[in-house]
Amino acid sequence: MRWILLVFILLYMSLLVSYIKRGGLISFLILPFCIFAAISIINDSILSAVAHLLGVGRGVDLVLYFLIIFLALYILRIHKLLSEQNDLITVLARKISLSEYENTK
Protein backbone atom coordinates (compact mmCIF):
# COMPACT_ATOMS: atom_id res chain seq x y z
CA MET A 1 0.00 0.00 0.00
CA ARG A 2 2.75 2.44 0.97
CA TRP A 3 4.45 1.95 -2.40
CA ILE A 4 1.25 2.80 -4.26
CA LEU A 5 0.99 5.96 -2.16
CA LEU A 6 4.62 6.76 -2.92
CA VAL A 7 4.02 6.40 -6.67
CA PHE A 8 1.06 8.81 -6.44
CA ILE A 9 3.12 11.35 -4.51
CA LEU A 10 5.98 11.11 -7.02
CA LEU A 11 3.56 11.60 -9.91
CA TYR A 12 2.07 14.61 -8.16
CA MET A 13 5.58 15.98 -7.53
CA SER A 14 6.41 15.75 -11.23
CA LEU A 15 3.25 17.74 -11.93
CA LEU A 16 4.29 20.37 -9.37
CA VAL A 17 7.76 20.65 -10.92
CA SER A 18 6.20 21.40 -14.32
CA TYR A 19 4.08 24.14 -12.68
CA ILE A 20 7.17 25.54 -10.92
CA LYS A 21 8.96 25.72 -14.28
CA ARG A 22 6.12 27.96 -15.44
CA GLY A 23 6.60 30.24 -12.45
CA GLY A 24 4.20 28.64 -9.98
CA LEU A 25 5.14 30.02 -6.57
CA ILE A 26 2.37 28.15 -4.76
CA SER A 27 3.49 24.85 -6.30
CA PHE A 28 6.98 25.65 -5.06
CA LEU A 29 5.59 26.02 -1.54
CA ILE A 30 3.65 22.74 -1.79
CA LEU A 31 6.66 20.75 -3.02
CA PRO A 32 8.50 20.45 0.36
CA PHE A 33 5.38 18.88 1.87
CA CYS A 34 5.37 16.25 -0.85
CA ILE A 35 9.08 15.54 -0.39
CA PHE A 36 8.53 15.18 3.34
CA ALA A 37 5.54 12.88 2.73
CA ALA A 38 7.61 10.69 0.39
CA ILE A 39 10.47 10.44 2.90
CA SER A 40 8.01 9.63 5.69
CA ILE A 41 6.50 6.80 3.65
CA ILE A 42 9.92 5.27 3.01
CA ASN A 43 11.01 5.67 6.63
CA ASP A 44 8.16 6.35 9.05
CA SER A 45 10.44 6.84 12.04
CA ILE A 46 11.48 10.16 10.48
CA LEU A 47 7.93 11.43 10.93
CA SER A 48 8.03 10.88 14.69
CA ALA A 49 11.53 12.32 14.94
CA VAL A 50 10.52 15.53 13.11
CA ALA A 51 7.32 15.77 15.18
CA HIS A 52 9.42 15.48 18.32
CA LEU A 53 11.87 18.07 17.01
CA LEU A 54 9.06 20.54 16.29
CA GLY A 55 7.49 19.89 19.68
CA VAL A 56 4.29 18.53 18.15
CA GLY A 57 4.44 15.25 20.04
CA ARG A 58 3.08 12.53 17.82
CA GLY A 59 3.83 12.02 14.14
CA VAL A 60 0.13 11.72 13.37
CA ASP A 61 -0.47 15.23 14.77
CA LEU A 62 2.29 16.57 12.53
CA VAL A 63 0.60 14.94 9.52
CA LEU A 64 -2.65 16.68 10.49
CA TYR A 65 -0.97 20.10 10.78
CA PHE A 66 0.85 19.65 7.51
CA LEU A 67 -2.35 18.51 5.85
CA ILE A 68 -4.11 21.72 6.85
CA ILE A 69 -1.25 23.84 5.46
CA PHE A 70 -1.13 21.72 2.33
CA LEU A 71 -4.88 22.08 1.74
CA ALA A 72 -4.73 25.84 2.26
CA LEU A 73 -1.93 26.14 -0.31
CA TYR A 74 -3.78 23.81 -2.66
CA ILE A 75 -6.94 25.95 -2.47
CA LEU A 76 -4.80 29.03 -3.16
CA ARG A 77 -3.37 27.29 -6.21
CA ILE A 78 -6.85 26.40 -7.52
CA HIS A 79 -7.89 30.00 -6.93
CA LYS A 80 -4.89 31.15 -8.95
CA LEU A 81 -5.71 28.78 -11.81
CA LEU A 82 -9.33 29.99 -11.86
CA SER A 83 -8.10 33.55 -11.87
CA GLU A 84 -5.89 32.83 -14.90
CA GLN A 85 -8.87 31.27 -16.70
CA ASN A 86 -10.93 34.31 -15.81
CA ASP A 87 -8.27 36.58 -17.34
CA LEU A 88 -8.48 34.67 -20.61
CA ILE A 89 -12.28 34.87 -20.63
CA THR A 90 -12.05 38.61 -19.96
CA VAL A 91 -9.66 39.18 -22.87
CA LEU A 92 -11.93 37.17 -25.15
CA ALA A 93 -15.12 38.91 -24.01
CA ARG A 94 -13.54 42.35 -24.44
CA LYS A 95 -12.36 41.51 -27.95
CA ILE A 96 -15.84 40.26 -28.88
CA SER A 97 -17.40 43.47 -27.50
CA LEU A 98 -15.07 45.72 -29.50
CA SER A 99 -15.46 43.74 -32.69
CA GLU A 100 -19.28 43.64 -32.31
CA TYR A 101 -19.33 47.40 -31.83
CA GLU A 102 -17.21 47.98 -34.94
CA ASN A 103 -19.40 45.61 -36.98
CA THR A 104 -22.72 47.12 -35.91
CA LYS A 105 -21.68 50.75 -36.43
Place this chain on the structure above:
Amino acid sequence: MNDKKVAVVVPFFNESKAIFTVIENLKRYQVFHLIFVDDGSEDDSFDKIVKTTNVCIKHPFNLGQGAALQTGFDYALSKGYEYIATFDADGQHSADDLWEMYKIISTSNNIEVLLGSRFISGAFTNASLVRRVVLKLAVLFTRLTIGLSVTDSHNGLRIMRRDVVRSFNLKQNRMAHASEILFYIKRNKFLFKEYPVSIIYTSYSVKKGQSLFGFFDILKDLFLRKF
Protein backbone atom coordinates in the same frame (compact mmCIF):
# COMPACT_ATOMS: atom_id res chain seq x y z
CA MET B 1 -8.91 72.80 -30.08
CA ASN B 2 -8.66 69.57 -32.05
CA ASP B 3 -12.06 67.94 -32.11
CA LYS B 4 -10.61 64.52 -31.41
CA LYS B 5 -8.65 65.35 -28.35
CA VAL B 6 -10.23 63.81 -25.27
CA ALA B 7 -11.88 60.42 -24.96
CA VAL B 8 -13.83 60.19 -21.73
CA VAL B 9 -14.26 56.53 -20.81
CA VAL B 10 -17.37 55.98 -18.69
CA PRO B 11 -17.86 52.39 -17.58
CA PHE B 12 -21.30 51.59 -16.21
CA PHE B 13 -23.44 48.81 -14.86
CA ASN B 14 -27.19 49.29 -14.42
CA GLU B 15 -26.99 53.09 -14.37
CA SER B 16 -30.14 54.08 -16.26
CA LYS B 17 -31.16 56.46 -13.45
CA ALA B 18 -28.00 58.56 -13.33
CA ILE B 19 -26.32 58.17 -16.70
CA PHE B 20 -28.24 60.91 -18.51
CA THR B 21 -27.25 63.52 -15.96
CA VAL B 22 -23.63 62.47 -16.53
CA ILE B 23 -24.06 62.76 -20.31
CA GLU B 24 -25.66 66.21 -20.00
CA ASN B 25 -22.84 67.46 -17.80
CA LEU B 26 -20.06 66.14 -19.99
CA LYS B 27 -21.71 67.23 -23.25
CA ARG B 28 -21.40 70.86 -22.18
CA TYR B 29 -17.79 70.53 -23.30
CA GLN B 30 -17.56 69.67 -26.97
CA VAL B 31 -13.97 68.56 -26.71
CA PHE B 32 -15.07 65.53 -24.68
CA HIS B 33 -15.91 62.48 -26.74
CA LEU B 34 -17.82 60.05 -24.59
CA ILE B 35 -17.04 56.36 -24.73
CA PHE B 36 -19.50 54.34 -22.70
CA VAL B 37 -18.75 50.77 -21.79
CA ASP B 38 -21.75 48.82 -20.61
CA ASP B 39 -20.42 46.15 -18.29
CA GLY B 40 -23.28 43.70 -18.85
CA SER B 41 -26.14 45.84 -17.54
CA GLU B 42 -29.42 44.09 -16.91
CA ASP B 43 -31.55 47.24 -17.02
CA ASP B 44 -32.31 49.41 -20.09
CA SER B 45 -29.29 51.72 -19.75
CA PHE B 46 -27.59 50.32 -22.86
CA ASP B 47 -30.74 50.71 -25.00
CA LYS B 48 -31.06 54.30 -23.85
CA ILE B 49 -27.46 55.27 -24.53
CA VAL B 50 -27.21 53.45 -27.84
CA LYS B 51 -29.94 55.80 -29.14
CA THR B 52 -27.69 58.79 -28.46
CA THR B 53 -24.74 59.69 -30.64
CA ASN B 54 -22.21 58.47 -28.12
CA VAL B 55 -20.02 55.41 -28.50
CA CYS B 56 -21.42 52.56 -26.41
CA ILE B 57 -19.65 49.23 -26.28
CA LYS B 58 -21.40 46.39 -24.49
CA HIS B 59 -19.73 43.54 -22.62
CA PRO B 60 -21.58 40.24 -23.05
CA PHE B 61 -21.69 39.82 -19.27
CA ASN B 62 -20.45 41.60 -16.17
CA LEU B 63 -16.65 41.55 -16.12
CA GLY B 64 -15.89 44.33 -13.65
CA GLN B 65 -15.01 48.02 -13.81
CA GLY B 66 -11.32 47.39 -14.51
CA ALA B 67 -12.16 45.28 -17.56
CA ALA B 68 -14.65 47.91 -18.77
CA LEU B 69 -12.01 50.62 -18.50
CA GLN B 70 -9.52 48.54 -20.47
CA THR B 71 -12.13 48.03 -23.21
CA GLY B 72 -12.68 51.79 -23.35
CA PHE B 73 -8.92 52.41 -23.38
CA ASP B 74 -8.41 49.97 -26.26
CA TYR B 75 -11.14 51.68 -28.27
CA ALA B 76 -9.83 55.19 -27.54
CA LEU B 77 -6.27 54.21 -28.46
CA SER B 78 -7.43 52.62 -31.70
CA LYS B 79 -9.17 55.87 -32.65
CA GLY B 80 -6.10 57.98 -31.98
CA TYR B 81 -7.27 60.14 -29.08
CA GLU B 82 -4.48 62.21 -27.62
CA TYR B 83 -5.90 62.35 -24.08
CA ILE B 84 -7.96 59.72 -22.31
CA ALA B 85 -9.97 60.40 -19.17
CA THR B 86 -11.96 58.17 -16.85
CA PHE B 87 -15.21 59.29 -15.30
CA ASP B 88 -17.66 57.45 -13.03
CA ALA B 89 -21.21 56.90 -14.24
CA ASP B 90 -23.01 57.38 -10.93
CA GLY B 91 -22.90 61.17 -10.96
CA GLN B 92 -20.21 61.64 -8.29
CA HIS B 93 -17.80 63.46 -10.55
CA SER B 94 -17.95 66.95 -11.96
CA ALA B 95 -17.47 67.65 -15.67
CA ASP B 96 -16.15 71.10 -14.70
CA ASP B 97 -13.31 69.44 -12.77
CA LEU B 98 -12.45 67.32 -15.80
CA TRP B 99 -12.44 70.40 -18.02
CA GLU B 100 -10.02 72.17 -15.66
CA MET B 101 -7.86 69.05 -15.56
CA TYR B 102 -7.83 68.91 -19.35
CA LYS B 103 -6.76 72.55 -19.58
CA ILE B 104 -3.85 71.87 -17.20
CA ILE B 105 -2.58 68.67 -18.82
CA SER B 106 -2.93 70.00 -22.37
CA THR B 107 -0.89 73.10 -21.62
CA SER B 108 1.78 71.50 -19.46
CA ASN B 109 4.90 69.78 -20.72
CA ASN B 110 5.72 68.06 -17.46
CA ILE B 111 2.44 66.34 -16.63
CA GLU B 112 1.57 63.04 -18.24
CA VAL B 113 -1.13 62.00 -15.79
CA LEU B 114 -3.44 64.20 -13.76
CA LEU B 115 -5.18 62.36 -10.94
CA GLY B 116 -8.24 63.67 -9.17
CA SER B 117 -7.96 63.89 -5.39
CA ARG B 118 -10.63 64.64 -2.82
CA PHE B 119 -8.09 65.06 -0.03
CA ILE B 120 -5.95 68.00 -1.07
CA SER B 121 -6.46 71.68 -0.55
CA GLY B 122 -9.28 73.02 -2.71
CA ALA B 123 -11.09 69.71 -2.97
CA PHE B 124 -14.51 68.96 -1.58
CA THR B 125 -16.23 65.77 -0.56
CA ASN B 126 -19.16 64.91 1.64
CA ALA B 127 -17.80 61.41 2.32
CA SER B 128 -18.67 59.99 5.72
CA LEU B 129 -16.02 59.68 8.41
CA VAL B 130 -15.90 55.90 8.03
CA ARG B 131 -15.42 56.21 4.27
CA ARG B 132 -12.66 58.77 4.79
CA VAL B 133 -10.86 56.41 7.17
CA VAL B 134 -11.14 53.50 4.74
CA LEU B 135 -9.89 55.67 1.87
CA LYS B 136 -6.96 56.87 3.97
CA LEU B 137 -6.10 53.26 4.76
CA ALA B 138 -6.16 52.55 1.02
CA VAL B 139 -3.78 55.47 0.47
CA LEU B 140 -1.44 54.11 3.15
CA PHE B 141 -1.59 50.67 1.58
CA THR B 142 -0.81 52.13 -1.86
CA ARG B 143 2.16 54.05 -0.52
CA LEU B 144 3.53 50.95 1.20
CA THR B 145 3.02 48.51 -1.66
CA ILE B 146 3.46 50.66 -4.78
CA GLY B 147 5.55 53.47 -3.34
CA LEU B 148 3.59 56.21 -5.07
CA SER B 149 2.95 59.30 -3.01
CA VAL B 150 -0.70 60.07 -3.69
CA THR B 151 -3.40 61.43 -1.40
CA ASP B 152 -6.36 59.62 -2.98
CA SER B 153 -5.65 56.23 -4.47
CA HIS B 154 -9.20 55.27 -5.45
CA ASN B 155 -10.48 58.30 -7.28
CA GLY B 156 -12.04 57.42 -10.63
CA LEU B 157 -11.51 60.88 -12.13
CA ARG B 158 -8.22 61.06 -14.02
CA ILE B 159 -6.88 62.24 -17.34
CA MET B 160 -3.86 60.77 -19.07
CA ARG B 161 -1.84 61.18 -22.24
CA ARG B 162 -2.25 58.33 -24.73
CA ASP B 163 1.31 57.02 -24.16
CA VAL B 164 0.44 56.46 -20.51
CA VAL B 165 -2.72 54.52 -21.35
CA ARG B 166 -0.86 52.51 -23.98
CA SER B 167 1.32 51.06 -21.22
CA PHE B 168 -1.72 49.70 -19.35
CA ASN B 169 -2.79 46.10 -19.45
CA LEU B 170 -5.29 46.00 -16.62
CA LYS B 171 -5.62 42.54 -15.14
CA GLN B 172 -7.56 43.61 -12.10
CA ASN B 173 -11.07 43.32 -13.43
CA ARG B 174 -12.73 44.65 -10.32
CA MET B 175 -12.03 47.63 -8.09
CA ALA B 176 -8.33 46.94 -7.53
CA HIS B 177 -7.73 48.39 -11.01
CA ALA B 178 -7.22 51.81 -9.38
CA SER B 179 -4.13 50.47 -7.58
CA GLU B 180 -3.00 48.77 -10.77
CA ILE B 181 -3.14 52.07 -12.70
CA LEU B 182 -0.96 53.65 -10.01
CA PHE B 183 1.40 50.70 -10.29
CA TYR B 184 1.83 51.33 -14.04
CA ILE B 185 2.40 55.04 -13.38
CA LYS B 186 5.11 54.23 -10.86
CA ARG B 187 6.75 51.49 -12.93
CA ASN B 188 6.97 53.63 -16.06
CA LYS B 189 7.96 56.73 -14.10
CA PHE B 190 5.19 58.81 -15.67
CA LEU B 191 5.04 62.41 -14.52
CA PHE B 192 1.90 62.82 -12.48
CA LYS B 193 0.17 65.44 -10.42
CA GLU B 194 -2.96 65.55 -8.34
CA TYR B 195 -5.78 68.00 -8.85
CA PRO B 196 -8.41 68.89 -6.22
CA VAL B 197 -11.83 67.63 -7.29
CA SER B 198 -15.24 67.49 -5.69
CA ILE B 199 -16.83 64.13 -5.08
CA ILE B 200 -20.46 64.37 -4.12
CA TYR B 201 -21.96 61.27 -2.58
CA THR B 202 -25.70 61.02 -2.95
CA SER B 203 -27.87 58.30 -1.45
CA TYR B 204 -27.99 56.83 -4.98
CA SER B 205 -24.22 56.77 -5.50
CA VAL B 206 -23.59 55.36 -2.03
CA LYS B 207 -26.09 52.59 -2.70
CA LYS B 208 -24.71 51.91 -6.17
CA GLY B 209 -21.04 52.34 -5.42
CA GLN B 210 -18.47 50.22 -3.77
CA SER B 211 -19.28 49.16 -0.22
CA LEU B 212 -16.79 49.95 2.51
CA PHE B 213 -16.04 46.25 2.79
CA GLY B 214 -14.88 46.49 -0.83
CA PHE B 215 -11.53 47.56 0.60
CA PHE B 216 -11.02 43.99 1.80
CA ASP B 217 -11.94 42.64 -1.65
CA ILE B 218 -9.30 44.92 -3.14
CA LEU B 219 -6.72 43.65 -0.63
CA LYS B 220 -7.65 40.06 -1.50
CA ASP B 221 -7.38 40.69 -5.26
CA LEU B 222 -4.03 42.44 -4.92
CA PHE B 223 -2.72 39.73 -2.58
CA LEU B 224 -3.70 36.84 -4.86
CA ARG B 225 -1.99 38.52 -7.81
CA LYS B 226 1.30 38.30 -5.95
CA PHE B 227 1.37 34.49 -6.33
